[in-house]
Amino acid sequence: MSDNITESTVPKNFIAAIIEKDNETGKYDGRVATRFPPEPNGYLHIGHAKSICLNFGLAKGFGGTCNLRFDDTNPSKEEVEYVDSIKEDVHWLGFDWDDRLFYSSDYFDQLYAFAVQLIKDGKAYVDSLSAEEIRKYRGTLTEPGKDSPYRTRSIEENLDLFERMKNGEFADGEHLLRAKIDMASPNVIMRDPALYRIRKVAHHRTGDKWCIYPMYDFTHCISDSLEKITHSVCTLEFENNRPLYDWVLENLGVYRPQQIEFARLNLSYTVMSKRRLIQLVEEGHVSGWDDPRMSTISGMRRRGYPAAAIRNFCERIGVAKATNMVDFALLEFSVREELNAHSPRYMGVINPLKVVIENYPEDKTEEFEFQNNPEDPDAGTRMVPFSKVLYIERDDFMEDAPKKFFRLAPGREVRLRYAYYIKCTDVIKDENGEVIELRCTYDPDSKGGGTPDGRKVKGTLHWVSVAHAKEVEVRLYEHLFTRENPMDNKDGSDFKDHINPDSLKVLPKCYVEPILGDVQPGFKCQFERIGYFCVDKDSTPEKPVFNRTSTLRDTWKKIEKKQNAK
RNA sequence: UGGGGUGUCGCCAAGUUGGUAAGGCAACGGAUUUUGAUUCCGUCACUCGCAGGUUCAAGUCCUGCCAUCCCAGCCA
Numbered sequence: 001m002s003d004n005i006t007e008s009t010v011p012k013n014f015i016a017a018i019i020e021k022d023n024e025t026g027k028y029d030g031r032v033a034t035r036f037p038p039e040p041n042g043y044l045h046i047g048h049a050k051s052i053c054l055n056f057g058l059a060k061g062f063g064g065t066c067n068l069r070f071d072d073t074n075p076s077k078e079e080v081e082y083v084d085s086i087k088e089d090v091h092w093l094g095f096d097w098d099d100r101l102f103y104s105s106d107y108f109d110q111l112y113a114f115a116v117q118l119i120k121d122g123k124a125y126v127d128s129l130s131a132e133e134i135r136k137y138r139g140t141l142t143e144p145g146k147d148s149p150y151r152t153r154s155i156e157e158n159l160d161l162f163e164r165m166k167n168g169e170f171a172d173g174e175h176l177l178r179a180k181i182d183m184a185s186p187n188v189i190m191r192d193p194a195l196y197r198i199r200k201v202a203h204h205r206t207g208d209k210w211c212i213y214p215m216y217d218f219t220h221c222i223s224d225s226l227e228k229i230t231h232s233v234c235t236l237e238f239e240n241n242r243p244l245y246d247w248v249l250e251n252l253g254v255y256r257p258q259q260i261e262f263a264r265l266n267l268s269y270t271v272m273s274k275r276r277l278i279q280l281v282e283e284g285h286v287s288g289w290d291d292p293r294m295s296t297i298s299g300m301r302r303r304g305y306p307a308a309a310i311r312n313f314c315e316r317i318g319v320a321k322a323t324n325m326v327d328f329a330l331l332e333f334s335v336r337e338e339l340n341a342h343s344p345r346y347m348g349v350i351n352p353l354k355v356v357i358e359n360y361p362e363d364k365t366e367e368f369e370f371q372n373n374p375e376d377p378d379a380g381t382r383m384v385p386f387s388k389v390l391y392i393e394r395d396d397f398m399e400d401a402p403k404k405f406f407r408l409a410p411g412r413e414v415r416l417r418y419a420y421y422i423k424c425t426d427v428i429k430d431e432n433g434e435v436i437e438l439r440c441t442y443d444p445d446s447k448g449g450g451t452p453d454g455r456k457v458k459g460t461l462h463w464v465s466v467a468h469a470k471e472v473e474v475r476l477y478e479h480l481f482t483r484e485n486p487m488d489n490k491d492g493s494d495f496k497d498h499i500n501p502d503s504l505k506v507l508p509k510c511y512v513e514p515i516l517g518d519v520q521p522g523f524k525c526q527f528e529r530i531g532y533f534c535v536d537k538d539s540t541p542e543k544p545v546f547n548r549t550s551t552l553r554d555t556w557k558k559i560e561k562k563q564n565a566k
Numbered sequence: 567u568g569g570g571g572u573g574u575c576g577c578c579a580a581g582u583u584g585g586u587a588a589g590g591c592a593a594c595g596g597a598u599u600u601u602g603a604u605u606c607c608g609u610c611a612c613u614c615g616c617a618g619g620u621u622c623a624a625g626u627c628c629u630g631c632c633a634u635c636c637c638a639g640c641c642a
Contacts, residue, residue: 012580039642074641131640138638142568145638176640186569188638197640216642240570240637261571263635268577274642316590318579320572323635327577330591340604347601375604406602417600449600460600526601555602 010061013319015054015260019062019231028230032064033257035229036090036097037220039071040082040204042274043289043296044089046310046331047265053314054262055233056095067227068097072105073219075203083204085289089297093307100227104219105205107226111214112166114222114252115177115195119158123251124195125151126161127176134176137183138191144184145191151180165198168211172198177212181247189240190247193217221245221259222252229257235264236321265317266325269481270295271495285499286480293480293503303477309338328479344372344379344525347417347462348512350474352391354437354466357422360388365467368418368448384513385468386419391511395556396461397438399427404563405556406458408438414459421446421457470517474510478503 010016023030034055038048059066068090072078090097118124127150129137139145153161165175177196185191195218200211221244224232232245242259249256271277272295280286280294290298300310313334317326365387373379392408401409408414413423426439445452449460481498516525 037642041642071642077641127640134640135638140568140638143638144568173640178640188569190569191638194640199640213640215640220642236571237636238642242570263572316578318590320579322572322579324578327591330578333591336603345601345603374601404602415600419600457600459602462601526603559602 011054011057011315011319013054013262014321015231015233015262015319016058016061018260019058022230023062031228031230032059032062033067033228033230034059034064034233035067035069035102035224035227037069037071037223037234038086039074039077040079040086041074041077042082042277043085043298045272045277045294045296046267046270046300047272047295048089049093049297049310050265050314050317050319051233051235052090052093052095053311054319057315058231058233064230065100066095066097067100067102067229069102069223069227070104071216071220071223072103072203072205073213073216074199075201075213076199078204080204085298089301092301093297093310102223102227103205104214104223105203107219107223108206108210108214110226111219111222115162115214115218116159117252118179118195119162119177120155121251122155122180124158124177124179125153126158126165127151127178127192128174129176131173138188139183141188145188147183148178148192151192162196165196165212166210168200170198172200174198179218179244179247181244187240187243189217189244193244217241217244218248221248221257222254224257225249225252225255228255232257232259234259234261236261236323237264261321262319263321263324266323267295267331268325268328269479269483269498270328271481276495279496280480283496285496292475292477295480304339305335306338306342308342309335312338328483339526341375342373342379345374346513346516346525347384347464348474348510348516349391349393349462349464349469350476350507350510351394352464352509352511353394353397353435355390355392355422355440355463356437357388357390357420357440357442358425359441362388364388365465370418382515384418384515385465386416386463387465387467389466390416390463391466391469392416392438392461392463396459397424397435399435402560404559407461407556408440408459413443413457414461415446415449415457416463417460418449419447419463420444420449421451464511464513466511468514469511470514472510472512472516474507476505476507478505 019032022028023032036052036055038044056066058064068087070083070086115124127134127148129148129150134148137145137148161175162177164170165177175198176194178192179195181190181192183191194215196212196214198211199213202208203210238259239261242261245259246256266272271280277289277294277296281289286294289296290302292299292303297310313331316330316334365385367383367385369381370384371379371381396407398405398407398409401412408424410424410427413421415421420442422440422442424438424440427435428437428439430436443451478500480500480503482500
């Protein structure tokens with residue numbers, strides 16, 4: 001279902017430069033091992049795609065490996081539904097972890113043993129202060145913390161307490177295993193960080209085997225070490241944690257990968273924090289994590305974004321350490337670029353206007369051969385039926401058309417793509433003055449869309465034969481949020497205030513080429529002229545879903561606006 | 567009033583051991599066009615957060631400011 005990745009070149013970014021240098025100095029004997037370590041507490045979004053492309057791309061580019069590891073150390077937030085979706089999304093993006101699928105929870109026994117080792121070395125202790133007391137003892141950003149009274153417990157007592165923690169003798173929050181580092185450290189993270197907490201919750205993989213769970217800072221570095229990762233790539237907010245990452249491995253005396261941080265992706269007028277994504281789903285603003293308007297990988301997949309487009313996008317935005325805000329237009333460009341090159345282009349009408357070709361025989365039907373994608377000869381051709389009565393897009397007709405309007409208007413001639421030139425001779429209206437039908441004549445000599453006399457026509461319309469077209473329900477998806485506001489929340493507004501109420505429009509009576517009635521899931525096509533494309537039908541198996549690209553919308557309005565401005 | 571990062575065109579982002587500012591998006595011109603799409607050509611930073619300094623020469627070195635992000639979960 002995913003596109004294939006055809007090329008694998010060495011990525012060009014500062015992390016690749018570090019790896020290159022390490023390869024030169026033989027730091028890891030030329031070995032390159034990365035990992036993508038999501039916590040299964042939600043669906044993957046476009047920000048994760050950056051990390052996936054980076055980690056798997058680095059591995060691929062240097063002939064190394066990239067593991068998929070679920071960082072599942074907090075059972076109260078994690079679910080198997082999430083691990084399944086994450087695996088699917090990574091695969092769909094075109095990456096493969098082969099047999100290197102790991103879970104932090106696989107290491108719980110080893111992690112426990114390492115914790116015992118630290119206790120035995122006098123480098124960890126069981127604290128019995130309450131959460132609130134611990135917070136007070138930690139000090140502030142500007143003031144040092146102070147030692148817990150339990151910091152000096154004997155090794156024996158610590159060992160005993162920790163084992164009893166594991167055996168479930170205490171309630172949640174009663175005790176906590178902490179590293180004994182420095183309560184006065186200017187780096188707050190180093191002020192005796194928590195290593196293990198009691199949490200009597202079932203884990204999605206280990207069930208109720210454990211009631212104590214290791215913290216991220218203790219787990220992540222050890223997992224990396226056990227998997228012999230060389231370059232542990234993560235986002236900037238973990239920079240403060242790196243000294244702890246190194247401290248744990250150094251004090252355990254085990255293999256030490258290096259942590260490298262990069263800036264996470266921010267996309268304009270888009271939310272990506274898991275908290276807000278969950279909110280959108282739970283409060284019903286969207287149909288689910290994979291709603292086509294979501295910034296999730298699965299949402300973009302349903303919206304028709306090709307995996308290659310997302311990969312190219314991640315390539316284009318680069319990898320650096322400066323906090324960024326990438327314009328959504330860059331993502332859209334990547335999508336259009338991919339669609340333009342590879343998706344079949346069909347015709348469809350979302351707001352039909354009937355056209356009767358008066359001089360065309362009543363019962364005649366012809367078929368015209370269309371190129372599926374004029375830019376891609378390998379895409380092949382298809383036959384499209386044509387007859388006397390057609391539908392065209394309502395926007396493609398204007399009764400009092402300005403000179404610059406190139407489409408159909410009374411007395412004007414246009415081309416029906418790959419079919420004939422037609423001229424509008426009459427406009428029929430209902431009692432309300434609404435245009436309900438156009439009477440036209442066609443030029444039989446213009447068959448195929450060209451004329452012997454070489455006369456030019458400015459407009460080319462898409463069309464559909466009423467007798468042959470499939471009626472479908474089209475869903476028009478726009479961006480979930482309005483594009484006027486940066487959503488920086490600096491004006492005190494909630495991100496939900498920026499939800500675009502018109503982001504989903506359901507159009508019941510639309511008409512498409514007959515061939516589209518058999519559209520398969522995962523099939524994408526771009527509509528001629530108006531730029532709609534079909535996306536998969538995962539959750540609406542009975543009806544095709546359509547979507548349009550942003551730059552092609554409201555074409556005439558844009559042109560008109562531009563001309564007025566002049 | 568602490569520590570750790572980052573500051574190159576509207577948005578991303580390259581800038582090698584100092585040698586005289588890549589590329590992409592957006593925008594704006596123009597050509598081609600059976601999608602007003604695509605494609606194509608052209609324009610778009612005398613300047614690199616600011617101020618000093620070193621040097622024949624600094625985005626790249628030094629000093630001092632300023633701005634901004636992250637850290638006080640028994641989250642990751």
